[in-house]
Amino acid sequence: MHSSSTSAASSLHIGAGAGFSGDRWDAAVPVVRTLLAHDGPRALIFETLAERTLALAQLQRRQNPDSGWEPSLEHFVAPVLADCVHGAIPIIGNFGAANPRGAARQLQRLAASLGLPALRVAIVNGDDLLTALTPDQMRALLDQSSIERPLVSANAYLGAREIAAALRAGAQVVVTGRVADPALALGPMLAHFGWPEDDWDRLAAGTMAGHILECGGQVCGGYFADPGFKDVPDLAGLGFPIIEMHEDGRFVVTKAANTGGCVDRRTVVEQLLYEIHDPGAYLTPDVVADITEAEVREVGIDRVEITGVRGHPRPATLKATLCHEGPWLAEGEISYAGPNAAARAALAADVVRKRLHALGLGGLRVRADFIGVASVFGDDEGRWTAAAGVPASPVEDLRLRIAAAAATRQDAERVAREVLALYTCGPAGGGGVRTTVTPRLGSGSCLVPREWLAPTWEFAA
Amino acid sequence: MKDAMNSRTVLLHRLAHARTGDKGNRASISVIAYDPADWPLLVEQVTEARVAGLFASRAPTRVRRYLLPRLAAMNFVLDDVLDGGVNDSLNLDTHGKTLSSLLLTLPISIDNKEETS
Numbered sequence: 166m167h168s169s170s171t172s173a174a175s176s177l178h179i180g181a182g183a184g185f186s187g188d189r190w191d192a193a194v195p196v197v198r199t200l201l202a203h204d205g206p207r208a209l210i211f212e213t214l215a216e217r218t219l220a221l222a223q224l225q226r227r228q229n230p231d232s233g234w235e236p237s238l239e240h241f242v243a244p245v246l247a248d249c250v251h252g253a254i255p256i257i258g259n260f261g262a263a264n265p266r267g268a269a270r271q272l273q274r275l276a277a278s279l280g281l282p283a284l285r286v287a288i289v290n291g292d293d294l295l296t297a298l299t300p301d302q303m304r305a306l307l308d309q310s311s312i313e314r315p316l317v318s319a320n321a322y323l324g325a326r327e328i329a330a331a332l333r334a335g336a337q338v339v340v341t342g343r344v345a346d347p348a349l350a351l352g353p354m355l356a357h358f359g360w361p362e363d364d365w366d367r368l369a370a371g372t373m374a375g376h377i378l379e380c381g382g383q384v385c386g387g388y389f390a391d392p393g394f395k396d397v398p399d400l401a402g403l404g405f406p407i408i409e410m411h412e413d414g415r416f417v418v419t420k421a422a423n424t425g426g427c428v429d430r431r432t433v434v435e436q437l438l439y440e441i442h443d444p445g446a447y448l449t450p451d452v453v454a455d456i457t458e459a460e461v462r463e464v465g466i467d468r469v470e471i472t473g474v475r476g477h478p479r480p481a482t483l484k485a486t487l488c489h490e491g492p493w494l495a496e497g498e499i500s501y502a503g504p505n506a507a508a509r510a511a512l513a514a515d516v517v518r519k520r521l522h523a524l525g526l527g528g529l530r531v532r533a534d535f536i537g538v539a540s541v542f543g544d545d546e547g548r549w550t551a552a553a554g555v556p557a558s559p560v561e562d563l564r565l566r567i568a569a570a571a572a573t574r575q576d577a578e579r580v581a582r583e584v585l586a587l588y589t590c591g592p593a594g595g596g597g598v599r600t601t602v603t604p605r606l607g608s609g610s611c612l613v614p615r616e617w618l619a620p621t622w623e624f625a626a
Numbered sequence: 627m628k629d630a631m632n633s634r635t636v637l638l639h640r641l642a643h644a645r646t647g648d649k650g651n652r653a654s655i656s657v658i659a660y661d662p663a664d665w666p667l668l669v670e671q672v673t674e675a676r677v678a679g680l681f682a683s684r685a686p687t688r689v690r691r692y693l694l695p696r697l698a699a700m701n702f703v704l705d706d707v708l709d710g711g712v713n714d715s716l717n718l719d720t721h722g723k724t725l726s727s728l729l730l731t732l733p734i735s736i737d738n739k740e741e742t743s
Binding site for chain 2: 445
């Protein structure tokens with residue numbers, strides 16, 4: 166990546182290859198093909214690290230010190246690595262999760278297996294509070310977040326600075342753990358344009374461009390289609406997004422060539438506001454972004470320009486997510502169909518509640534859903550399903566779901582067994598029981614004084 | 627009577643689209659007018675009070691609305707409506723992703739004239 170210029174040819178094109186850990190493995194291929202056609206600087210990002218994903222990775226690393234990075238890393242990167250290396254497209258991903266160094270080793274193994282020369286892989290360190298903070302500092306954060314159960318992970322959201330430094334030094338891949346999602350895209354912008362660290366308006370524009378990219382296909386008609394109201398062409402062939410960033414902070418949102426989906430005012434505004442609370446103050450480690458005066462304009466087919474993003478000085482604190490061991494989740498389902506089905510399902514739910522009470526488990530948090538009447542709109546207290554007419558509902562095919570939180574696996578399994586026992590001890594005609602018992606992770610967040618952390622980057626040996 | 631003749635009720639779904647995001651036990655739901663000309667109607671009728679009423683069974687502790695006139699959009703932030711949030715909720719939809727569709731069931735009164743224009 167070279168120093169700045171304002172000509173159109175030198176606009177920086179950044180594509181997204183994934184918007185979450187469960188994303189399509191082949192989505193990056195058309196993105197890279199499109200980036201290769203751009204005669205100018207470019208980069209590819211992968212966002213695969215949700216709040217809970219990192220805690221799961223930390224648990225894996227406890228079992229095996231060489232694991233703890235994104236399990237699908239190879240599937241995401243293998244289809245595009247050779248093209249990115251040959252085309253000088255740096256890859257930036259938070260797929261390092263709880264073990265960026267392990268991910269870097271895996272990438273080197275992958276490069277070797279593809280017949281590529283050794284990669285210059287940089288890793289970003291310093292987000293892991295369990296290793297970065299003193300015990301006194303950790304205690305202060307725990308007091309702030311009122312977490313009482315054993316901690317599994319504690320990570321601060323880092324910004325774009327270390328990513329940019331690694332790219333300037335020539336990294337072909339930058340592997341991070343926890344960073345703010347938009348920083349994955351802001352990093353290459355800082356490296357390319359050399360924006361000053363207090364140029365808040367441009368940092369905010371870059372951050373919102375990263376925000377647009379961070380959920381992958383969600384800005385291109387993914388998670389958007391509503392037949393007859395919001396139709397999306399060739400949703401099955403959904404293309405992933407590319408932003409074209411100019412030196413002055415103007416940018417265009419588009420998508421990979423020859424793919425399905427669409428990019429228009431509607432898709433862009435939905436994603437622009439996604440997970441934003443106060444649109445005047447979107448807090449990130451790099452800047453506080455303000456989109457209250459932003460303009461979104463269609464400038465071509467599948468091309469939308471965003472202007473007018475403003476920035477304010479970055480916060481003095483960094484947000485951190487703390488994950489802790491949670492309760493066990495017990496779930497059990499059984500279907501009732503035909504005449505009077507809802508009344509039988511309601512009776513079954515009542516039977517389970519009474520049995521749990523009789524077994525000394527009456528204190529558990531228990532919830533009943535009547536799938537077919539209400540599977541998700543309902544509340545724990547059952548107010549919604551009562552208003553929806555259970556047990557008098559005329560629905561003739563529905564599925565009772567019982568869910569409970571229990572402190573121990575043993576108690577969770579007793580809840581599941583009570584749903585199973587509905588076969589012979591419950592109302593008439595129940596069928597199709599499925600039960601699961603799973604351990605959960607809880608999480609909380611807190612604010613860490615910026616000066617407590619000293620993030621760094623290095624080339625992985 | 628006159629009102630009933632000159633206006634009718636449609637679901638918000640006819641006039642706007644929406645997407646839910648979550649952070650902890652808080653949901654944020656965007657509401658975006660398909661036609662920017664409908665935005666004043668949404669400002670008038672898609673209020674904090676009406677949205678709080680729609681979500682009453684989830685007992686929000688606070689509902690805030692942020693207006694984005696240049697985007698013909700608004701953003702609602704509903705506190706404590708996710709049964710504890712993604713890691714704690716017993717709901718199948720632990721993120722509350724489907725709640726945007728609940729918001730789009732809000733009834734909106736429109737002029738018959740508007741419908742034909």
